[in-house]
Amino acid sequence: MTERGRLLPQARRSLRRRVTLIFVAAVVVTALALALSAYFITKTAQEDEAIDKALAQSRFNLFLADSMLPAAPETTDYDQLLDAFQIRGDFATLMQAGSEIYVSGPQAKLGLITPELAAKVADGRIGYQTIAMTDGPAIVVGGQLRSGGLTVYFYYPQADRLAELARLRNILLIAGVILAVLGAAAGYWLARRLLGPVRAASKAAARMSQGDLDIRLPVGSDEFGVLAASFNRMAENLQAKMTDLEAGQARERRFVADVTHELRTPVSALVGEASLLKAKLEAHPSACPPEVSHLALLVSADIARLRQLVDDLLEISRLDARAAETLIEPVDLRPFLTQLVRVHGWSDLVRVTTAGTGLADETPVTRTDKRRVERIIVNLVENALRHGAAPVTIEIGREVRAHGAADAPEAAFLQIAVTDSGPGIAPEHLPHVFDRFYKADPSRSSSRGSGLGLAIARENARLLGGDLIVSSGWSGGARFVLFLPGSAL
Amino acid sequence: MDELLLIVEDDPSLREVIRLGLEGEGFRAVAAEDGPSALMAFVSQRPDLVLLDVMLPGLDGFAVCRELRKISLVPIIMLTARSSTEDVVTGLESGADDYVTKPFELPELVARVRSVLRRAAVRTAGGAEAAPAAPPPLSLGPLTIDPSAYTVRRGCEEIPLTVTEFRLLYELARHTGQVLSRDQLLELVWGYSYLGDSRLVDVHVQRLRAKIEEDPAHPFLVLTVRGVGYRAGHRESP
Numbered sequence: 001m002t003e004r005g006r007l008l009p010q011a012r013r014s015l016r017r018r019v020t021l022i023f024v025a026a027v028v029v030t031a032l033a034l035a036l037s038a039y040f041i042t043k044t045a046q047e048d049e050a051i052d053k054a055l056a057q058s059r060f061n062l063f064l065a066d067s068m069l070p071a072a073p074e075t076t077d078y079d080q081l082l083d084a085f086q087i088r089g090d091f092a093t094l095m096q097a098g099s100e101i102y103v104s105g106p107q108a109k110l111g112l113i114t115p116e117l118a119a120k121v122a123d124g125r126i127g128y129q130t131i132a133m134t135d136g137p138a139i140v141v142g143g144q145l146r147s148g149g150l151t152v153y154f155y156y157p158q159a160d161r162l163a164e165l166a167r168l169r170n171i172l173l174i175a176g177v178i179l180a181v182l183g184a185a186a187g188y189w190l191a192r193r194l195l196g197p198v199r200a201a202s203k204a205a206a207r208m209s210q211g212d213l214d215i216r217l218p219v220g221s222d223e224f225g226v227l228a229a230s231f232n233r234m235a236e237n238l239q240a241k242m243t244d245l246e247a248g249q250a251r252e253r254r255f256v257a258d259v260t261h262e263l264r265t266p267v268s269a270l271v272g273e274a275s276l277l278k279a280k281l282e283a284h285p286s287a288c289p290p291e292v293s294h295l296a297l298l299v300s301a302d303i304a305r306l307r308q309l310v311d312d313l314l315e316i317s318r319l320d321a322r323a324a325e326t327l328i329e330p331v332d333l334r335p336f337l338t339q340l341v342r343v344h345g346w347s348d349l350v351r352v353t354t355a356g357t358g359l360a361d362e363t364p365v366t367r368t369d370k371r372r373v374e375r376i377i378v379n380l381v382e383n384a385l386r387h388g389a390a391p392v393t394i395e396i397g398r399e400v401r402a403h404g405a406a407d408a409p410e411a412a413f414l415q416i417a418v419t420d421s422g423p424g425i426a427p428e429h430l431p432h433v434f435d436r437f438y439k440a441d442p443s444r445s446s447s448r449g450s451g452l453g454l455a456i457a458r459e460n461a462r463l464l465g466g467d468l469i470v471s472s473g474w475s476g477g478a479r480f481v482l483f484l485p486g487s488a489l
Numbered sequence: 490m491d492e493l494l495l496i497v498e499d500d501p502s503l504r505e506v507i508r509l510g511l512e513g514e515g516f517r518a519v520a521a522e523d524g525p526s527a528l529m530a531f532v533s534q535r536p537d538l539v540l541l542d543v544m545l546p547g548l549d550g551f552a553v554c555r556e557l558r559k560i561s562l563v564p565i566i567m568l569t570a571r572s573s574t575e576d577v578v579t580g581l582e583s584g585a586d587d588y589v590t591k592p593f594e595l596p597e598l599v600a601r602v603r604s605v606l607r608r609a610a611v612r613t614a615g616g617a618e619a620a621p622a623a624p625p626p627l628s629l630g631p632l633t634i635d636p637s638a639y640t641v642r643r644g645c646e647e648i649p650l651t652v653t654e655f656r657l658l659y660e661l662a663r664h665t666g667q668v669l670s671r672d673q674l675l676e677l678v679w680g681y682s683y684l685g686d687s688r689l690v691d692v693h694v695q696r697l698r699a700k701i702e703e704d705p706a707h708p709f710l711v712l713t714v715r716g717v718g719y720r721a722g723h724r725e726s727p
Contacts, residue, residue, distance in 0.1 A: 265503055268503050268592040269502035
């Protein structure tokens with residue numbers, strides 16, 4: 001399929017072909033009618049003319065015979081007369097005197113004369129008929145001499161005239177064919193010209209449906225111009241709406257980013273104040289009443305949450321604005337994840353393993369951004385410890401997800417699966433776990449965490465060219481699988 | 490431990506809490522709320538370290554940093570917008586030794602301050618105190634690196650380096666011919682044991698080259714080893 005073919009839905013019945021066919025049919029019918037009428041008018045006129053000519057000639061011949069023949073003609077007189085007729089030469093003659101028959105040639109046969117003509121002639125009138133002779137059709141005119149006794153038939157061959165007629169017919173036929181071909185060409189051209197704007201419009205509409213809102217149609221002064229102008233107006237309106245919408249979204253995002261940005265300094269101050277307050281309380285436990293100490297601890301915990309929320313909002317707004325940067329370097333996942341678990345103090349809760357994931361002695365190495373991978377894994381482990389239960393397993397392995405081109409090198413992925421030992425996630429919540437601020441159980445709204453952790457984890461995974469998916473593990477706990485481009489060495 | 494710190498921050502609450510937090514850790518602190526007063530305070534007080542907010546009214550933190558670098562090699566820690574590359578790299582290129590992103594926690598800030606001051610400790614304490622344990626001078630190409638006096642000389646000309654630049658050069662020279670990864674350098678020079686920012690290393694290497702290499706675009710003292718890190722050593726000079 002061509003590029004254009006894929007772009008444009010092809011009309012099943014081509015309008016252009018139909019217009020061409022109709023045009024050709026009209027031209028052919030018109031040409032045929034013209035040719036037929038021309039042919040028949042010519043034919044009739046020629047026939048009339050030929051008969052008139054034959055009759056006039058015959059009358060003259062009969063007059064000649066009357067004046068040439070003596071009162072009692074002899075055989076030689078008849079022969080002389082026949083010779084006189086033959087001077088003209090373009091007809092054959094048959095004379096019947098009593099039982100004597102004189103002919104100018106073998107073509108002239110008495111047998112060719114119909115009884116009607118014979119009767120008419122016997123009646124003393126001049127008659128004619130068309131007959132078929134051996135060398136083609138002919139007109140035969142018969143008459144009697146005024147002196148009586150002699151009946152003469154003149155055979156006028158019509159082959160030449162008919163040949164001419166046939167030539168005319170052929171010329172008309174050829175002219176008709178040429179006309180039909182020209183008509184088809186003209187029809188095709190006309191259809192193309194007429195349907196060109198339709199084609200352009202449908203092409204433009206198809207491009208627009210694929211999201212190209214910049215497309216415009218040339219505006220002419222005919223009916224298609226009106227269509228094109230409407231189309232262009234529609235495109236402009238659509239584009240304006242889209243731009244508005246996008247600008248609105250961008251404004252909204254920027255607002256969130258700005259708000260969060262502005263929060264950083266006061267939150268820094270709050271965090272510092274809380275930690276100083278806590279340190280003072282720990283240094284002098286009896287300095288203030290227990291309820292005040294308790295409140296101070298609550299304030300300090302809430303400030304920590306606020307800080308987390310501001311951090312997460314900052315990160316997600318940067319990811320949304322596509323302003324997130326990556327620092328790509330080679331990372332050996334096994335020691336990296338083991339150290340990560342140790343640094344975060346999770347050594348007793350989280351186990352890092354490469355067992356059962358298709359990795360033997362190979363080293364899973366990937367070129368990626370360590371800090372972002374850390375962010376993803378930390379969010380997943382915190383989520384597992386918060387909503388699931390320890391122990392949590394981190395399995396590093398080769399990608400095992402069904403993949404059409406899994407053996408192609410560019411599709412090589414490593415996977416890191418984080419599985420907890422909790423009750424798992426109910427199927428109705430699975431599609432929403434990556435939604436921002438989604439709470440599986442609204443009544444447990446006080447569960448710690450910003451509600452952005454998993455959304456951030458997935459955005460980060462995608463930023464790194466990978467993905468993050470969730471499922472319920474075989475053992476019942478929730479299982480998150482991070483895919484990263486990379487391979488085992 | 491009674492080093493004097495200059496805190497430059499326009500937000501009064503944050504300025505106050507940083508001052509309280511650092512004083513609680515045994516430092517002395519003075520504060521300034523904008524660029525010009527920071528420069529004046531620096532000249533009059535001669536602090537051992539400057540904590541510099543990036544977003545200041547009028548003269549911003551980068552400009553203050555560049556002004557300070559014209560007159561001093563004092564350690565500078567920037568308080569930046571969260572790890573966005575322009576802020577971090579601009580800050581480091583302006584001459585900062587390290588940075589802390591907002592919102593931060595006091596222990597994090599104190600750890601950064603301590604780490605930078607440790608690098609500077611030998612210099613501020615003077616050669617005498619450090620003398621017993623002082624390692625011998627090293628040489629790298631035309632350079633003589635004296636860790637006891639914190640000086641680098643090319644012939645008899647002294648090259649002024651900040652403590653961080655000096656420390657970076659010293660660690661590279663101490664491991665001449667050996668490739669040090671960015672993570673190793675972050676740990677040796679900045680004291681990050683886990684996930685430091687490798688941009689710190691890259692920008693400081695650039696600044697170091699600008700000071701010690703004859704042609705910084707074609708270095709032959711501090712060499713990049715692609716995909717791994719850096720190595721001090723002689724490339725055959727052209």
